[in-house]
Amino acid sequence: MKRHGLILNGRDEKTEAYMAVYQKFTGDLLSEVAVAESQHIEEAVTVSRAAQKDTFSPYQRYEVLKRTSELLREHVDQLAEIITDEVGKPITEAKTEVERAAMTLELSAEEAKRIQGEMVPVEASPGAEERRAFTLRVPVGVVVAITPFNVPLNLACHKIGPALAAGNAVIVKPAEVTPLSTLYLGHLLLEAGLPKNRLHVLTGHGPDIGDWLLKNEGVDMFTFTGSPRVGELITQKAGLRKVALELGNNSATIVHHDADIEEAAKLVAARSFNSAGQVCISVQRVLVHKSVYAQFLERVKTHTEALIVGDPREPATQVGPMIAEKEAQRVEEWVKEAVSEGATIETGGKREGTLFWPTILTNVKDSMKVCKDEVFGPVVTIDTYSEGTDAIERVNRSVYGLQAGVFSNDLAFCLQAAEQLEVGGVIINDTSAFRVDAMPYGGVKRSGSGKEGPRFAIEEMTHERLVVLR
Numbered sequence: 117m118k119r120h121g122l123i124l125n126g127r128d129e130k131t132e133a134y135m136a137v138y139q140k141f142t143g144d145l146l147s148e149v150a151v152a153e154s155q156h157i158e159e160a161v162t163v164s165r166a167a168q169k170d171t172f173s174p175y176q177r178y179e180v181l182k183r184t185s186e187l188l189r190e191h192v193d194q195l196a197e198i199i200t201d202e203v204g205k206p207i208t209e210a211k212t213e214v215e216r217a218a219m220t221l222e223l224s225a226e227e228a229k230r231i232q233g234e235m236v237p238v239e240a241s242p243g244a245e246e247r248r249a250f251t252l253r254v255p256v257g258v259v260v261a262i263t264p265f266n267v268p269l270n271l272a273c274h275k276i277g278p279a280l281a282a283g284n285a286v287i288v289k290p291a292e293v294t295p296l297s298t299l300y301l302g303h304l305l306l307e308a309g310l311p312k313n314r315l316h317v318l319t320g321h322g323p324d325i326g327d328w329l330l331k332n333e334g335v336d337m338f339t340f341t342g343s344p345r346v347g348e349l350i351t352q353k354a355g356l357r358k359v360a361l362e363l364g365n366n367s368a369t370i371v372h373h374d375a376d377i378e379e380a381a382k383l384v385a386a387r388s389f390n391s392a393g394q395v396c397i398s399v400q401r402v403l404v405h406k407s408v409y410a411q412f413l414e415r416v417k418t419h420t421e422a423l424i425v426g427d428p429r430e431p432a433t434q435v436g437p438m439i440a441e442k443e444a445q446r447v448e449e450w451v452k453e454a455v456s457e458g459a460t461i462e463t464g465g466k467r468e469g470t471l472f473w474p475t476i477l478t479n480v481k482d483s484m485k486v487c488k489d490e491v492f493g494p495v496v497t498i499d500t501y502s503e504g505t506d507a508i509e510r511v512n513r514s515v516y517g518l519q520a521g522v523f524s525n526d527l528a529f530c531l532q533a534a535e536q537l538e539v540g541g542v543i544i545n546d547t548s549a550f551r552v553d554a555m556p557y558g559g560v561k562r563s564g565s566g567k568e569g570p571r572f573a574i575e576e577m578t579h580e581r582l583v584v585l586r
């Protein structure tokens with residue numbers, strides 16, 4: 117069994133205490149990772165601040181990030197195995213995550229070469245004829261990246277890639293239960309030639325490390341992906357510093373009367389249950405026009421019942437375990453509570469340890485936990501509507517607003533949805549769960565603030581500085 121130290125200023129740093137990381141399907145001990153203490157946080161911040169004085173040109177940043185993306189592709193099998201083990205994600209999905217992570221770094225590398233300001237025509241203002249002005253984008257300095265368990269590699273790349281591309285130093289705090297892929301990534305970045313003072317990976321307890329980092333005034337920005345509870349806490353403690361938040365959702369998808377029902381049903385079944393529903397844009401609430409409800413439900417049930425549930429290491433498996441048994445028990449309780457309030461289980465509802473079978477609920481009410489809160493498990497609710505306007509209004513009744521899907525061939529309805537849905541992204545003729553890594557991605561309301569996607573994250577991770585020449 118391997119013991120992993122912290123990655124601190126290029127060192128594999130040993131610590132007093134270690135924490136166990138388990139295989140999420142078998143429950144076996146995988147390895148142990150170092151538990152960072154306050155002096156490690158101090159050193160990481162001090163070294164990162166000092167790094168800002170070194171030259172690390174846009175082309176050097178491009179080279180390191182491009183080489184790391186190549187290394188990710190060369191190590192796809194090893195990394196996918198690590199993700200499958202530490203998350204419980206089916207191996208085919210884990211490979212997709214590694215490929216996407218490589219793409220995220222490749223996009224970040226490209227963006228490093230085109231960070232630019234703009235000319236500002238100050239001379240057009242009376243009295244300023246003798247002046248010229250332009251803007252520069254300068255790195256914020258020291259970025260802290262805190263990441264969740266569900267997409268440990270790609271979401272780390274969505275923070276590390278743009279932060280480095282923009283000229284910052286990054287301190288990464290991966291989730292306690294899934295730190296191994298981020299540590300692997302950290303070593304690949306160093307192998308690719310990243311200056312050792314630009315990246316530190318601090319494993320250990322989230323609340324402790326978070327608190328030390330938040331108290332340290334040497335940190336300039338926090339970029340966080342995770343639960344609204346922790347997101348809120350970070351916002352309160354960050355003070356006037358920059359914060360970017362990618363939080364939860366109870367994602368909705370509307371299926372209108374004129375939609376391609378088979379296509380909608382196939383995609384809903386695929387994107388409600390992948391990663392055992394532990395995806396922030398996973399389809400959780402489907403609102404279907406009453407005229408096509410019966411047909412749609414029958415098709416989603418057929419596709420759902422065909423999904424293979426089980427050992428994530430098997431290439432055929434499509435739905436693996438949840439991250440912990442207590443999470444699977446929570447989902448089971450929410451489903452039971454919905455049933456006690458009148459919901460019907462169309463399929464699923466069964467649990468064996470950490471495995472929870474893909475579950476479709478009908479006869480639901482918007483007030484039920486499975487509708488109004490974030491399930492973050494393999495459960496989808498399907499309900500009807502009569503008027504498109506009502507469907508939009510019900511999607512908006514959520515406290516969240518990350519992405520929403522709309523299946524329709526009615527251009528007017530699609531435009532109405534695009535204009536009126538209170539979310540960061542409206543996906544037409546696909547589910548809420550569509551994401552490619554180049555696109556601007558982020559939510560409104562309790563789903564957070566700020567955008568990811570390397571080009572957009574670089575804007576968050578730089579300051580715009582105005583230069584006026586007289």
Ligand SMILES: NC(=O)c1ccc[n+]([C@@H]2O[C@H](COP(=O)([O-])OP(=O)(O)OC[C@H]3O[C@@H](n4cnc5c(N)ncnc54)[C@H](O)[C@@H]3O)[C@@H](O)[C@H]2O)c1
Binds near residue numbers: 263323347564
């Ligand atoms: N919007 C998005 O892009 C997106 C993507 C993935 C996951 N998520 C959300 O993440 C959540 C699930 O992930 P999770 O369970 O890992 O979330 P979490 O909030 O429990 O943990 C996220 C990270 O925060 C750290 N943390 C915990 N307490 C902290 C504290 N007091 N200070 C600082 N850091 C602390 C954890 O160690 C972990 O690294 C869901 O709500 C999901 O929707 C959102």
Ligand SMILES: O=C[C@H](O)CS(=O)(=O)O
Binds near residue numbers: 267549
């Ligand atoms: O969990 C939310 C992720 O951001 C979705 S994705 O894996 O990036 O598509």
